[in-house]
Amino acid sequence: xxxxxxxxDLARFSQxxxxxxALKNSNEAAIxxxxxxxCIAKGAEAIKDALVAALxxxxxxxxxxxxxxxxxxPEKEGPDILVYPRETHYVRLVxxxxxxxxxxxxxxxxxxxxxxxxxxxxxxxxxxxxPKEVRVILESIGKLNPLAIEDSIANGAYGSLAxxxxxxxxxxxxxxxxxxxxxxxxxxxxxxxxxxxxxxxAPGDEKYLVCNADEGDPGAFMNRKVLEGDPHAVxxxxxxxxYATGARQAYVYCRAEYPIAVNTMNLAIxxxxxxxxxxxxxxxxxxxxxxxxxxxxxxxxxxxxxALLASIEGGRGExxxxxxxxxxxxxxxxxxxxNNVETYANVPxxxxxxxxxxxxxxxxKSKGTKxxxxxxxxxxTGLIEVPFGITLREIIYDxxxxxxxxxxxxxxxxxxxxxxxxPEKYLDLPVDYETLGQAGSIMGSxxxxxxxxxxxxxxxxxxxxxxTQDESCGKCIPCRVGTRRILETLQxxxxxxxxxEDIPLLKELCEETKQDSLCGLGQGAAGxxxxxxxxxxxxxxxxxxDKKCPAKxxxxxxxxxxxDNCTGCTSCARYxxxxxxxxxxxxxxxxxxxxxxxxxxxxNVCKFDAIVIE
Amino acid sequence: xxxxAKIRDPLxxxxxxxxxxxxxxxxxxxxxxxxxxxxxxxxxxxYITKPMQAYIAERMNVPLSKxxxxxxxxxxxxxxxxxxxxxxxxxxxxxxxxxxxxxxDKTKQVLGINPGQTTPDGMIxxxxxxxxxxxxxxxxxxxxxxxHGKMQATRINNVINQILQSEAVSAA
Numbered sequence: 210x211x212x213x214x215x216x217x218d219l220a221r222f223s224q225x226x227x228x229x230x231a232l233k234n235s236n237e238a239a240i241x242x243x244x245x246x247x248c249i250a251k252g253a254e255a256i257k258d259a260l261v262a263a264l265x266x267x268x269x270x271x272x273x274x275x276x277x278x279x280x281x282x283p284e285k286e287g288p289d290i291l292v293y294p295r296e297t298h299y300v301r302l303v304x305x306x307x308x309x310x311x312x313x314x315x316x317x318x319x320x321x322x323x324x325x326x327x328x329x330x331x332x333x334x335x336x337x338x339x340p341k342e343v344r345v346i347l348e349s350i351g352k353l354n355p356l357a358i359e360d361s362i363a364n365g366a367y368g369s370l371a372x373x374x375x376x377x378x379x380x381x382x383x384x385x386x387x388x389x390x391x392x393x394x395x396x397x398x399x400x401x402x403x404x405x406x407x408x409x410x411a412p413g414d415e416k417y418l419v420c421n422a423d424e425g426d427p428g429a430f431m432n433r434k435v436l437e438g439d440p441h442a443v444x445x446x447x448x449x450x451x452y453a454t455g456a457r458q459a460y461v462y463c464r465a466e467y468p469i470a471v472n473t474m475n476l477a478i479x480x481x482x483x484x485x486x487x488x489x490x491x492x493x494x495x496x497x498x499x500x501x502x503x504x505x506x507x508x509x510x511x512x513x514x515x516a517l518l519a520s521i522e523g524g525r526g527e528x529x530x531x532x533x534x535x536x537x538x539x540x541x542x543x544x545x546x547x548n549n550v551e552t553y554a555n556v557p558x559x560x561x562x563x564x565x566x567x568x569x570x571x572x573x574k575s576k577g578t579k580x581x582x583x584x585x586x587x588x589x590t591g592l593i594e595v596p597f598g599i600t601l602r603e604i605i606y607d608x609x610x611x612x613x614x615x616x617x618x619x620x621x622x623x624x625x626x627x628x629x630x631x632p633e634k635y636l637d638l639p640v641d642y643e644t645l646g647q648a649g650s651i652m653g654s655x656x657x658x659x660x661x662x663x664x665x666x667x668x669x670x671x672x673x674x675x676x677t678q679d680e681s682c683g684k685c686i687p688c689r690v691g692t693r694r695i696l697e698t699l700q701x702x703x704x705x706x707x708x709x710e711d712i713p714l715l716k717e718l719c720e721e722t723k724q725d726s727l728c729g730l731g732q733g734a735a736g737x738x739x740x741x742x743x744x745x746x747x748x749x750x751x752x753x754x755d756k757k758c759p760a761k762x763x764x765x766x767x768x769x770x771x772x773d774n775c776t777g778c779t780s781c782a783r784y785x786x787x788x789x790x791x792x793x794x795x796x797x798x799x800x801x802x803x804x805x806x807x808x809x810x811x812x813n814v815c816k817f818d819a820i821v822i823e
Numbered sequence: 824x825x826x827x828a829k830i831r832d833p834l835x836x837x838x839x840x841x842x843x844x845x846x847x848x849x850x851x852x853x854x855x856x857x858x859x860x861x862x863x864x865x866x867x868x869x870y871i872t873k874p875m876q877a878y879i880a881e882r883m884n885v886p887l888s889k890x891x892x893x894x895x896x897x898x899x900x901x902x903x904x905x906x907x908x909x910x911x912x913x914x915x916x917x918x919x920x921x922x923x924x925x926x927x928d929k930t931k932q933v934l935g936i937n938p939g940q941t942t943p944d945g946m947i948x949x950x951x952x953x954x955x956x957x958x959x960x961x962x963x964x965x966x967x968x969x970x971h972g973k974m975q976a977t978r979i980n981n982v983i984n985q986i987l988q989s990e991a992v993s994a995a
Contacts, residue, residue: 427915427954506897523855525896584917584958591959786932808928
């Protein structure tokens with residue numbers, strides 16, 4: 210694979226890649242050889258040479274043999290090749306296999322002992338777009354092979370980088386991003402162009418670029434999908450940002466829970482480097498830039514930018530006071546630009562298609578599109594992408610298909626553990642950074658968990674507080690102690706031990722934790738409690754005064770019994786995890802409530818609606 | 824009282840020792856090396872004991888407190904060996920509202936252990952983890968890095984049996 214040494218080289222390579230793609234739909238004979246480094250180590254180049262020679266000997270010299278970066282899994286299947294027009298995938302080849310393959314091509318047959326059809330993967334997370342969606346970031350995902358850079362380049366990847374390097378000064382790039390009104394997709398919504406400007410203007414030659422891929426919010430997986438499905442969009446966006454800000458070295462900080470994303474990014478970076486799209490003098494210009502992936506190790510707080518920097522520096526991921534902001538003093542005390550995965554992925558689109566196109570989507574203050582991970586009790590779960598300004602109702606009902614099983618909507622949780630729960634009255638709210646904030650939630654990174662009538666909002670508040678308390682790094686006291694006191698109070702209420710004075714106590718604790726904590730984690734920790742208290746106070750009161758859980762979730766406040774509907778099918782008894790259910794076949798069963806842990810498995814497995822929860 | 828049988832430290836096993844040395848040599852010169860070295864050792868050895876931490880600190884010429892501080896801060900780093908197979912229960916929001924707790928209740932019965940524990944034969948460790956980011960497939964359990972989505976309490980027995988059967992096959 211030769212390095213691309215000029216903008217023209219890239220254009221030629223793009224055309225070549227499109228031609229390779231066209232092979233799929235043509236009747237033309239051709240052979241693709243994977244030159245992944247692992248395949249090369251296993252002798253791929255010798256196999257390629259042998260193929261060329263054997264084709265010539267067989268009078269098939271007109272069949273072209275091309276190198277490609279990736280076909281199948283190189284560790285398990287390499288060296289491997291693809292033979293067109295049949296698109297036959299031959300794997301684990303040795304040189305001695307070549308004559309047999311060439312003979313098969315000549316006789317239009319297949320060497321079955323060497324064949325391994327490429328797997329057809331069905332994506333359960335990304336469906337065809339619904340009419341109200343607008344796909345920009347997710348546009349190419351699933352349509353190109355993220356493990357082979359040619360596919361992305363054939364699709365236009367690195368075209369915006371070439372445009373920037375060839376035609377634009379760094380300041381022009383910043384002005385363009387400013388004019389697009391792109392805002393940070395990590396959740397805070399800070400104008401991206403302004404951040405870049407601060408970093409560019411910060412004194413010093415040594416500057417860094419960081420991509421925040423520590424997508425820790427439970428319920429969010431948009432960034433993972435982008436890293437796994439369109440890694441070159443992120444790399445290209447980062448390269449453009451580096452050109453604009455003056456950074457030369459970058460890090461993608463990815464959470465350890467995303468091993469496939471880490472591997473895909475590493476492979477993509479390696480391929481980009483081999484083509485000269487990363488490294489010294491990119492495309493023959495004097496712009497040099499490189500990046501590497503750094504992995505987290507399971508600490509939610511590392512999504513906070515100063516904690517993330519501390520983690521890249523190799524230490525405990527504890528946040529620090531801002532200012533100074535990372536744009537002034539970031540990684541190793543040097544000016545550092547930090548953006549989210551989706552923010553970077555937007556950049557090549559804006560440069561490529563122009564500011565006018567971009568700002569035609571969205572609302573006055575929130576331009577463009579946003580990806581959301583729709584999960585929970587929506588009928589259709591998965592990733593979606595919508596223009597800002599769409600209503601929650603359109604997202605949940607028109608795109609998400611409403612509530613699963615015809616149940617009643619209760620709330621949608623946005624913004625993760627720092628966000629809030631929005632009840633039905635907000636369904637017609639147009640979604641953008643400002644409106645969600647005014648409604649008592651946040652945009653966050655884009656997790657959207659839909660909850661139906663069977664969800665207990667006090668239990669949800671407790672669930673989030675358990676998460677936040679566990680993930681509090683412990684550096685500052687308001688967060689460390691505040692989250693624990695809030696959690697204890699909520700646990701007490703869920704157990705039926707709540708007191709009337711717990712409500713003002715919770716309000717006070719929430720306010721103090723919010724006001725006094727050091728970083729966004731502590732400042733946002735009370736979000737789910739505040740929003741559920743505001744919108745679902747009746748549920749808190751039922752737990753405290755009546756010792757009842759209206760949604761019948763809190764285990765200490767419910768009892769299970771079996772009604773006369775029971776047919777004695779024994780299903781509940783078989784699956785009960787504590788053997789609390791007894792009864793003869795075809796006779797009514799009984800639950801021993803002293804052993805029952807109220808897990809609800811019996812209720813789920815009963816086909817006769819005989820399990821009664823009170 | 825007799826001393827309990829000591830598990831040999833990876834440092835005392837020549838093959839593992841070589842892996843440790845190779846890993847330190849490979850990454851110690853990177854900026855911010857501690858996280859990279861520890862992440863790789865966690866992956867290659869499976870755990871990072873106190874003696875290993877001391878050894879890493881000495882080789883990298885940083886205080887032991889720094890290495891130990893990092894190991895104890897991040898939940899992915901463990902100081903003890905885990906079971907041969909790890910079954911992780913995602914308790915992210917979508918999995919929680921999707922019934923992750925039921926799955927854990929059922930597993931407690933099937934294996935007789937709580938999350939964070941390993942079966943006495945060292946075969947299976949049960950853990951809970953924060954969101955694995957497969958929310959549209961909730962509830963999700965992860966068996967040795969492979970996601971099993973839309974899990975139900977009624978299928979837990981099968982999943983565990985599959986692990987045990989694959990072990991029995993490879994033992995035979």
